[in-house]
């Protein structure tokens with residue numbers, strides 16, 4: 001049995017959904033189907049989830065929300081008409097939006113319930129469409145599928161007891177269509193994963209039913225060695241290990257959510273990234289082990305939106321508990337950190353900028369000065385991280401030299417280096433404005 005997840009680009013309109021129907025029809029092992037909400041149909045288009053968020057914000061702020069409502073309904077109407085389905089589904093979608101808006105939830109929970117309407121409606125539409133093709137398919141709500149999650153709006157985590165419940169789905173007849181992106185808490189409240197989280201749902205279902213394969217259908221033929229939006233026609237990657245993909249997706253390969261690998265990895269389910277627009281192409285396979293590659297670097301990932309909190313204090317290395325107290329301050333303010341390269345008298349804490357508002361920044365800097373008596377505390381924003389990834393990194397001489405030379409050739413200054421404890425990656429912090437230049441130069445050095 002296989003799990004096939006279709007991302008936003010694969011369900012963006014009725015033409016795409018017809019391709020999805022063909023793909024499901026072609027392989028009877030594709031019994032578990034997870035869908036996203038309609039994504040962008042072209043570069044300048046919008047994602048339904050983004051419009052639903054605007055709708056939710058407008059409603060919660062007592063602003064006019066009708067325009068967003070019509071945009072959502074119009075998009076689903078086009079899909080339903082394009083698939084020649086009964087328009088009663090559209091009334092059901094309209095009704096579900098009103099029900100959520102008028103429900104007696106907290107604002108955060110209401111927002112999650114609004115966001116989930118994109119996936120939920122798409123699953124209902126696909127199920128009806130497959131039935132119209134003569135296939136036996138049914139919509140399964142994540143609550144009935146057994147997707148139990150933590151109570152963290154917009155950032156839910158799966159609870160371990162879900163997996164055995166999901167296993168029972170194997171006994172159900174026909175093709176099961178499950179909306180991605182959300183689950184339910186133990187007390188029945190809808191909760192979404194973080195953005196892009198339908199990949200996580202697919203992986204959870206794959207792990208739960210112990211699938212032979214988790215196919216993740218998107219709009220590219222494979223995972224490329226670098227973001228194709230930065231380098232034209234980059235080299236395709238045929239096989240990756242879970243560890244490599246986890247590092248690459250964490251560091252910016254948005255083609256697969258970085259939290260989505262863990263459930264599949266734990267059950268050793270192979271993951272295949274495939275193209276809905278070219279399903280015969282073999283795609284990229286993600287497995288636990290692969291034959292040693294001649295090329296020890298498989299990919300170069302990058303992401304912007306980081307900042308570095310620099311703290312220095314003479315004899316920091318001798319002060320017992322300094323690191324704990326520093327991280328405690330971040331914990332008190334509810335801020336997680338990404339990396340923490342350190343020296344004798346100083347430490348830099350790398351944080352995602354979106355987590356550190358200027359208000360939080362002032363509080364944290366004041367507290368570090370007053371409570372830890374630091375000599376210097378400063379914050380550098382607009383940083384980008386570049387991650388060079390490959391299983392062979394640990395045993396190959398000269399890879400760091402190659403990277404630093406390539407970055408220097410691009411006339412880019414390195415703000416931070418973090419080889420860290422990971423055996424499969426090497427990280428460089430640079431200024432965001434220099435990112436594309438650095439990546440293009442690194443790509444030439446490692447792959448051309």
Ligand SMILES: Nc1ncnc2c1ncn2[C@@H]1O[C@H](COP(=O)(O)OP(=O)(O)O)[C@@H](O)[C@H]1O
Nearest residue numbers: 007008009039218219223224226227253254255
């Ligand atoms: N290294 C990479 N390899 C392939 N695609 C990448 C990579 N890095 C970023 N992407 C982007 O990821 C996109 C697919 O992810 P996403 O938009 O989330 O798809 P979906 O709509 O299927 O959920 C591609 O169109 C591509 O622009």
Ligand SMILES: N[C@@H](CC(=O)OP(=O)(O)O)C(=O)O
Nearest residue numbers: 007008036049195196197198
């Ligand atoms: N629709 C949700 C979840 C998701 O996974 O979407 P996509 O498959 O388009 O990345 C989002 O936009 O966050």
